[in-house]
Each structure stands twice: as structure tokens, then as C-alpha cells.
Amino acid sequence: MKINVYLLLGWLIPTAWVGCSPKKAINADTVQELEQWLSTPISAREPLERLDFARNALSEIEAEQSIDLLFRDHQLQLISEFRTQWDARELQHAGLNMPFYYQVFGDAPVDGRSLYISLHGGGNTRPEVNDRQYENQKHLYDQTMKGLEGMYLAPRAPTNTWNLWHEAHVDDFFTRLIQLSGALEGVNPNKVYLLGYSAGGDGVYQLAPRMADRWAAAAMMAGHPNETSPLGLKHVPFALHMGALDDAYERNAKAREWKLLLDSLEAQAPGSYIHQVILHEGLGHWMKLEDAVALPWMANHQRNPIPKKIVWKQDDRHHRYFYWLGVPEELIETGGEIRVEYNTDGNEINILSNYSRKLELFLNDDMLDLNRPITVKYQGRILARKRVTRTVFPIYQSLSHRGDPDLTFSCILTVIDNERIMD
Structure with a gap:
């Protein structure tokens, strides 16, 4: 999932994250419907979460195309809204x-x-x-x-x-x-x-x-x-x-x-x-x-936006997202620590420690093979082994919040009480 455009960290605040859809057939018209939606003036666009195509299954290539389209749209909105401030250097x-x-x-x-x-x-x-x-x-x-x-x-x-x-x-x-x-x-x-x-x-x-x-x-x-x-x-x-x-x-x-x-x-x-x-x-x-x-x-160093092992210690200035993890605002604890890792060979994610009742795991094709079942574990114990589906809506949400093509995710799994997985 690499596109040759650069922009960081979206300014818009998205609505609640929606989990991955159950595995279903790919709809080849989804990208065209997305293009049509983007061609509509922003003020006249119907909320994306209300549109069926936003939850249609995407292939890996269609997910890349959707990221490119949504990222470019986000970039244009950003320039339109803040170009004057940038030019004024304030x-x-x-x-x-x-x-x-x-x-x-x-x-x-x-x-x-x-x-x-x-x-x-x-x-x-x-x-x-x-x-x-x-x-x-x-x-x-x-x-x-x-x-x-x-x-x-x-x-x-x-x-x-x-x-x-x-x-x-x-x-x-x-x-x-x-x-x-x-x-x-x-x-x-x-x-x-x-x-x-x-x-x-x-x-x-x-x-x-x-x-x-x-x-x-x-x-x-x-x-x-x-x-x-x-x-x-x-x-x-x-x-x-x-x-x-x-x-x-x-x-x-x-x-x-x-x-x-x-x-x-x-x-x-x-x-x-x-x-x-x-x-x-x-x-x-x-x-x-x-x-x-x-x-x-x-x-001499460059960022790895999707490292395989994460240590997230929450500061007193709370952050909702960190690399490919998220915690709902109301559940964030100052000083709380979360440690999670993923393994490409096993196509799995292992939660080593987690204080939150809900932990969001954001997925893309640069991390794991989304065409195969994903195994989610808590301290080595299997919570679920399931297939996931790429869709437009989580791509839109991650770009809306972060505006970063390398921190964009086509699917999300939510871990509840370190016991079960919610789609």
C-alpha cells in the first residue's frame, strides 16, 4: 500500500470506528461509486457511513486505489482550508x-x-x-x-x-x-x-x-x-x-x-x-x-509507520491513536501501558498487555496477509482466527483523522475485555 504522495496526520475528527465486515464477494463498482461521491461538492456529499458501497468488500488493488482517491481529496480540502495561514506563516x-x-x-x-x-x-x-x-x-x-x-x-x-x-x-x-x-x-x-x-x-x-x-x-x-x-x-x-x-x-x-x-x-x-x-x-x-x-x-533514520512491536504508554496529554492501535477516548488512562506485536509468518497479532476494555487493531496489507485468516491472541491464548474484509469506510476514517497514506488502514478489529473480538 504505497502511493507516491506525502501528507501527514489528518486534522478532521472522524466518527466512531467501524469494524471489519464479514467476508463477502468483491463489488467491482465500489471504486467507481467512490469516485462519483468524491466528485460531488463537499457540502453536498451524503455522509459516507450511510452509503452501502462504503462497506463493500475491496481487493488489495481496489483498497490502494481507494486510498489514493481519498488521500488526494483530503489533501485538496486541507490546502483549501489552510493555505492562507501557511502563506502568512502563522x-x-x-x-x-x-x-x-x-x-x-x-x-x-x-x-x-x-x-x-x-x-x-x-x-x-x-x-x-x-x-x-x-x-x-x-x-x-x-x-x-x-x-x-x-x-x-x-x-x-x-x-x-x-x-x-x-x-x-x-x-x-x-x-x-x-x-x-x-x-x-x-x-x-x-x-x-x-x-x-x-x-x-x-x-x-x-x-x-x-x-x-x-x-x-x-x-x-x-x-x-x-x-x-x-x-x-x-x-x-x-x-x-x-x-x-x-x-x-x-x-x-x-x-x-x-x-x-x-x-x-x-x-x-x-x-x-x-x-x-x-x-x-x-x-x-x-x-x-x-x-x-x-x-x-x-x-540517517526514517520512520517505520507500522512497526511489528509497539509499546504505548499514555501521556497525560491523551492520544486516541498510536501507530496501528487505538483506544476510545472515554477509556484512556494516563500512564496506561499497552504492548502488542504482530507476526507476518503466523499472520497473527499477540496482545502482551492491555489496560483498556476496548482495544482497536487497525490492519492493512503492508502488515499482514488480509486474504488469509488473521489470528488474534492475548498473551499467547487464541481469541479468534477469522477472515477480514477491506472496505472503504475505515480507509476514509483513518485518512480523515491522520491524513497519512502510510498510516491508513482498510480494516479494524476491536478486542473486548481481552477476551473476544468484535467485527
Whole structure:
């Protein structure tokens, strides 16, 4: 399920997810009916969930065609609604504004550009101080970026609070920012990188694990983790740079603690929790750009949107979806952990741990063979072995919410109480 278009993370909020239909015959007219529905002006479209064709069985090729059609439609809607804000270099959301600056370096690769989102320092201080930090961040890594390819984008925090880069609204701003960079600048959603300095580093500590399914890699410079956990970084290579003498708020001590944590996590799961931790000797809070080596280090990595093993630790800023998993809003628990894996050889999914009464498993043809029965297990015990059906509606819903062709799913199974499977 690969299409040569790049856009991240839909902004529209979908209705409740609907499970996979029972196995049934493929209707060859479904794609044509979808095209006809998309040709209707948005304001005049009948809700897709009410239309029979949205639940007709699709072949793998028809699912790919449906993804392409719906993705392109979503892209056009996005550009129509937010192009003015992008051109003005200031996004708006929830009564807040987020100005941003970007510069493009190098030639665009055939697989799409990279995007580096770079967060300034400052925090709980006067707006003009944060403004100066923002101006500094715009060009902080210009020399390094000249040797790389990609968009270097520095946003200005929407607030002037101590936690300016990990307040709840930041996730939504970055969702829209990444989307628009894909739609308008050809950014590849599998090459999006996050970095930040000082208070911006605080934000990276928080945002890298809680939005892990967005990032190809992340780099934290001179920040403090506060209460966050590194568990969600299983598939996000993480660089940590700290002045060895930066003892304010025990930043250097926390950096050493995180090195031990990441070393231990990587030892327990070789090949995951990739990290680079450097404490720069003789340097304090300002590292004299020695930390810039993190950018080319990040550039060596790309996101895997459908990793075979997931560790999802829910932050206090709740997320409804994570990679190919979902938990209904009303069942999310702060600090709750879910561990799930899939096995292509056995065509199966195994839930290792799960706190939620309902756990949604999103499926596509890049994960498992949807033409064969899928086995779902809980801690090795078989809950169900059944055939599933690709349909238009879950494709539409996943694109509406995420807007990411590589996080698009044609089928969903819902696990109830870790005991049974609901279609």
C-alpha cells in the first residue's frame, strides 16, 4: 500500500470506528461509486457511513486505489482550508496563534523532502524574551543544514508559559504543521525530525514519546524531562546532548539517568531504543553548537509507520491513536501501558498487555496477509482466527483523522475485555 504522495496526520475528527465486515464477494463498482461521491461538492456529499458501497468488500488493488482517491481529496480540502495561514506563516487553533519560519536546503529527493521542526528556548518569561529565542532558533543550525537536505522549520511557541512546548495544544499545532508541509512542500511523512534547545529540549523530551508515530528521529538539547518516560521511544532514534556542567535543575544528572534508561531498554530489545547520548565536557547550558552533530545523525533514520512491536504508554496529554492501535477516548488512562506485536509468518497479532476494555487493531496489507485468516491472541491464548474484509469506510476514517497514506488502514478489529473480538 504505497502511493507516491506525502501528507501527514489528518486534522478532521472522524466518527466512531467501524469494524471489519464479514467476508463477502468483491463489488467491482465500489471504486467507481467512490469516485462519483468524491466528485460531488463537499457540502453536498451524503455522509459516507450511510452509503452501502462504503462497506463493500475491496481487493488489495481496489483498497490502494481507494486510498489514493481519498488521500488526494483530503489533501485538496486541507490546502483549501489552510493555505492562507501557511502563506502568512502563522497557524491558528483553539484561539491561539503559532508563527513559524522555514528555509529549504538542498535538492528535493525523489521520495520527498525531510522536515526538521526546531523548538526555541525561553519559557515562563516576558514575550519579548521568547521572541528573541525564536529569532535565534531560526538560524541556529544554518551551517549544519547546508550539508543536509530538507526543510528547517522553527515555530514560535503559542504561549509564554514554563511548559510552552508541551502544553496540550502543541500536538494539534504540529499535526497541522506536518500536514501542510507535506501538502505544500512535498515532505515525506517518514522523514520528519524533532529537535529543540533548553525549554525546546523540555518539549522534545515530552513530545518525542507521546507523538512517536510521527517522528523519524528526535534530538533533545539542554532540556529537562520532568515526569515523562522514554518507553514510547521504541521506534524513535533519540539523540540527547547536554553540557556536562549544566547543573541547573539537575539537567546534567537527568541526562545521565536517561542514558542509563535508554541503555537498559536497548539491551532488553536489541535493535530498538536506538540512541545517542553525549555530555559535552567543560560546557554548560550553551554547548557552542557541538550539539549540531545530532542533525546528520537523525538524517540517517526514517520512520517505520507500522512497526511489528509497539509499546504505548499514555501521556497525560491523551492520544486516541498510536501507530496501528487505538483506544476510545472515554477509556484512556494516563500512564496506561499497552504492548502488542504482530507476526507476518503466523499472520497473527499477540496482545502482551492491555489496560483498556476496548482495544482497536487497525490492519492493512503492508502488515499482514488480509486474504488469509488473521489470528488474534492475548498473551499467547487464541481469541479468534477469522477472515477480514477491506472496505472503504475505515480507509476514509483513518485518512480523515491522520491524513497519512502510510498510516491508513482498510480494516479494524476491536478486542473486548481481552477476551473476544468484535467485527
